[in-house]
Amino acid sequence: MFQTRLLRTxxxxxxxxxxxxxxxxxxxxxxxxxxxxxxxxxxxxxxxxSLEYPLGTDHLGRCVLSRLxxxxxxxxxxxxxxxxxxxxxSVPIGLLAGYAGGKIDHLIMxxxxxxxxxxxxILSLAITAVLGPSIKNxxxxxxxVWWTGYARVIRGMVLQIKESDFIMAARAAGTSxxxxxxxxxxxxxxRPILVLTSLEIGTILLSLAGLxxxxxxxxxxxxxxxVMLNDSRPYIQTAxxxxxxxxxxxxxxxxxxxxxxxxxxxxxQGLPEPRKEGVSP
Amino acid sequence: xxxADGIKPTYEAIEATRQALGLExxxxxxxxxxxxxxxxxDLGVSYSSGRPVFMELMSRFxxxxxxxxGALLVALLVALxxxxxxxxxxxxxxxxxxxxxxxLSVSMPGYWLSxxxxxxxxxxxxxxxVTGMGEPSSLVLPSIALGFGLSGIYIRLIRTSLxxxxxxxxxxxxxxxxxAGWAILAKHAFRNAWLPSMTLLGIHVSALLGxxxxxxxxxxxxxxxxxxxxxxxxKDYLVIQGYVLLMAxxxxxxxxxxxxxxxxxxxxxxxx
Numbered sequence: 001m002f003q004t005r006l007l008r009t010x011x012x013x014x015x016x017x018x019x020x021x022x023x024x025x026x027x028x029x030x031x032x033x034x035x036x037x038x039x040x041x042x043x044x045x046x047x048x049x050s051l052e053y054p055l056g057t058d059h060l061g062r063c064v065l066s067r068l069x070x071x072x073x074x075x076x077x078x079x080x081x082x083x084x085x086x087x088x089x090s091v092p093i094g095l096l097a098g099y100a101g102g103k104i105d106h107l108i109m110x111x112x113x114x115x116x117x118x119x120x121x122i123l124s125l126a127i128t129a130v131l132g133p134s135i136k137n138x139x140x141x142x143x144x145v146w147w148t149g150y151a152r153v154i155r156g157m158v159l160q161i162k163e164s165d166f167i168m169a170a171r172a173a174g175t176s177x178x179x180x181x182x183x184x185x186x187x188x189x190x191r192p193i194l195v196l197t198s199l200e201i202g203t204i205l206l207s208l209a210g211l212x213x214x215x216x217x218x219x220x221x222x223x224x225x226x227v228m229l230n231d232s233r234p235y236i237q238t239a240x241x242x243x244x245x246x247x248x249x250x251x252x253x254x255x256x257x258x259x260x261x262x263x264x265x266x267x268x269q270g271l272p273e274p275r276k277e278g279v280s281p
Numbered sequence: 282x283x284x285a286d287g288i289k290p291t292y293e294a295i296e297a298t299r300q301a302l303g304l305e306x307x308x309x310x311x312x313x314x315x316x317x318x319x320x321x322x323d324l325g326v327s328y329s330s331g332r333p334v335f336m337e338l339m340s341r342f343x344x345x346x347x348x349x350x351g352a353l354l355v356a357l358l359v360a361l362x363x364x365x366x367x368x369x370x371x372x373x374x375x376x377x378x379x380x381x382x383x384x385l386s387v388s389m390p391g392y393w394l395s396x397x398x399x400x401x402x403x404x405x406x407x408x409x410x411v412t413g414m415g416e417p418s419s420l421v422l423p424s425i426a427l428g429f430g431l432s433g434i435y436i437r438l439i440r441t442s443l444x445x446x447x448x449x450x451x452x453x454x455x456x457x458x459x460x461a462g463w464a465i466l467a468k469h470a471f472r473n474a475w476l477p478s479m480t481l482l483g484i485h486v487s488a489l490l491g492x493x494x495x496x497x498x499x500x501x502x503x504x505x506x507x508x509x510x511x512x513x514x515x516k517d518y519l520v521i522q523g524y525v526l527l528m529a530x531x532x533x534x535x536x537x538x539x540x541x542x543x544x545x546x547x548x549x550x551x552x553x
Contacts, residue, residue, distance in 0.1 A: 071449050121494060122509060126521075129513045204392055210495060213392050229393060233499075247393030253389040 012263020018256025026072040037088070037223040055245050059235055062221075064242065066263070070223040070251050075253070078135060078218075079205040083197060086141035086204075089149035091186075091193070098158025099181055112148045120145045126222065128216045135224075138217040142208065153196065157189045198260035202254040209250050212230040225250050285521040310469025319526070325519040329512075339504065342527075345504035348427065348496070349489040351420045353482070356435055363432075364439025368447065379436050386433025395426040423500040427493055431485060438481060443474040475546055483539035487532045513539040 025032065034054060041061035054062040054223045056085070115123075127141035151275040159166065170180050210227030212218045220227055225246045232242035290298075299305060306314075318325070324334035359382065367376035375398040388520065402409050402422050446471060455465045492506020505524070512520035 121514070122491065122506075125494070125510055126513045202388065206388075206549060210390060210392055214495065214498065226392075229390075229396065233396070236396065237399055237404050240404075243393070243396045245401070247396065250393060251388050252387050254390070255384060258384065260387055 009263055010234055011259050015256050015259025015261075016264055019260050020250060022076060022256065026076045026267050029069050029073050033069045034061075035063040035066050037062060037066040037070040038221055039063075049241075054211060056239075056240055056241060058231060059146060064228075064245055066226070067223040067228060068245060071225045071228065071246070071249070072253075074218055074222060074224040075205055075226075076137075077178050077208060077252075078139060078208055079201055082139055082142050082204050083201055084137045085139060086146045087193070087197070089143065091145040091154055093147070094151040094154025095158055095181055095185065095189075098155040099185065101162075108151070109155070111195045115130055115145070116152075124211070125214075125216065128211070132236075133219065134218045134273055135212070135218045135222070138208070138211055142204075142211075146204075150196070154193065157192055158185055161185050161188050178202055180232060195261070198257065202257035202261065205257065206250065208253050210276070223229070311503070324384055324523040324526070325546055327519045327520050328510075329515045329520075335518050337508070337520065338523055338527055341503055341505045341508050344347050344502060345422055345490060345492045345497075345506065348423055348493070348502060348504060349486060352427035352431065352489055353425030356431035356485075357428065359432035360435030360439060364436045365443060366441035367436070368440045376440075379440065383403060383433040383436045383447065386431075386436075386490055389430065391426060391430045391493075391528060392495045392499060394429060395496055396422070398422045398426055399499070423496050426500070427489070434481070435478060438478050442477045446470050446474045469552050476543065477537060481542065483535050487528075489534040490529050490531045490535070523552065 012150075034052070039062060041057065043061065047053060047057045047061070053063045055067065055068070058064055058067070060122075093108060097105045124141040127144060128138055131137035131140065146201065167180060167184060169193045170184055175183075208217060209224070209226035209229075212224050213230045215230065218224035219225050228246040229243055229250075232239070232246070235242050304311065312402050322336070326332065327334050327337055330337065362381055363375065363379040367373070367379035370376060397420065409421050410416065452465060452469055455469050460468075490505075492504045492509060494506045494510050497504040497507040498500065505527075507522040509521065511517075512524065
């Protein structure tokens with residue numbers, strides 16, 4: 001049923017195809033990249049696309065296509081890592097706040113409110129600045145700032161499911177709290193969480209590449225799309241293609257994830273609001 | 282900051298700085314003193330530039346405010362016709378254009394759009410200035426870069442809320458009593474359809490007034506976002522403190538303005 005929904009619209013199919021393409025490119029990078037993404041050939045610098053370098057070379061004579069292909073690994077891997085980090089914090093906390101209720105819920109929600117009040121980009125920049133710019137620290141900063149919103153949404157879903165009859169039945173049958181949370185609530189929230197994930201991964205990819213663009217994430221010479229864009233800035237007049245290709249790649253990847261996420265979402269909903277479909281049949 | 286020139290500071294110098302920064306006495310007294318100074322708009326002196334933080338913030342705020350206005354103007358100029366058009370004629374070419382625009386807007390990296398605008402608008406066609414804030418026309422490109430990214434969500438929101446309203450019974454009633462199409466739209470539909478967009482607009486205004494680091498950096502725009510990030514890197518705590526205080530004030534004021542606008546537009550919402 002999930003499958004049929006996923007591929008219901010043409011747009012979702014295009015999205016799935018794009019995402020699949022990027023996943024394959026990332027996995028097969030060493031086999032399909034025409035040359036070494038780190039190999040510097042100063043004698044070939046800023047060269048035009050050719051048979052040897054299908055998309056030309058950058059300011060250090062590195063193959064742009066190979067860097068884009070290896071950059072897929074960096075970008076996808078770190079986006080997925082960020083997503084895993086965000087959910088490994090927000091899911092338990094959201095479950096706890098929603099299921100425990102009362103004082104615990106109150107305390108957690110107030111902490112989240114305080115964190116949400118601060119501009120998120122500035123906060124993650126501040127954390128990165130304190131820890132020092134590197135992609136690992138960027139991930140830490142990112143997760144520290146981003147988990148709040150999700151915890152809130154998950155709490156909302158839990159609150160709704162908690163009131164259902166089957167939870168009451170499970171309680172009456174003597175099921176332990178732990179088992180109820182894991183077997184009944186978590187399982188019932190997993191689908192909306194998955195939809196939320198697919199909708200958000202594009203945004204995460206966009207933000208991570210943006211922070212790398214600002215020099216706060218992946219450090220050169222790592223092949224990464226944001227870094228490549230930043231590297232291209234001094235050559236905007238002489239070699240504009242250097243900024244064209246990484247930008248196009250980022251947009252295509254984000255577009256793919258967005259289309260896929262839209263396809264996963266139930267048709268009647270305009271904006272991402274996974275809370276609505278709390279209990280799935 | 283005393284070690285900035287690489288010489289080990291003397292004990293007297295440390296004490297003098299301590300006093301100058303108001304780090305004397307118990308913490309609660311420091312806090313009271315700080316509050317009293319803030320009330321007189323004295324946010325202290327920036328460690329790195331030596332100028333009063335309040336003056337520094339105020340000299341950069343207008344640039345960010347101008348960019349905010351420009352970006353919202355662009356976003357609404359794109360979103361209003363497309364959003365309204367796609368709600369009035371669902372399934373039409375306009376609706377499809379709106380969908381494509383929405384997707385592009387949310388998928389396009391703002392930093393890439395900025396570079397494209399610099400290349401095509403500034404370098405290749407030499408239409409508009411690309412950096413700094415020399416003349417009014419230099420506002421155009423950064424506004425587009427920021428505004429286009431916002432437009433997608435408005436297209437969708439306007440479309441959804443207008444479609445929702447157009448299906449209501451009172452629209453049918455207005456049509457039944459023979460009101461002209463434009464009168465129904467202007468008097469009955471739009472006034473109700475604005476409200477969700479207004480709320481989102483409030484959120485975006487406060488976010489934009491915080492400054493956009495990326496666009497300000499790329500276009501060398503002398504705004505407040507870049508200043509705050511530079512302060513974070515320089516560990517210029519008083520500037521960071523002043524920035525956070527200013528942002529809190531902006532958020533409160535914008536929220537108040539949005540609430541008042543809501544009351545103006547929707548008579549059902551009234552203060553009790």
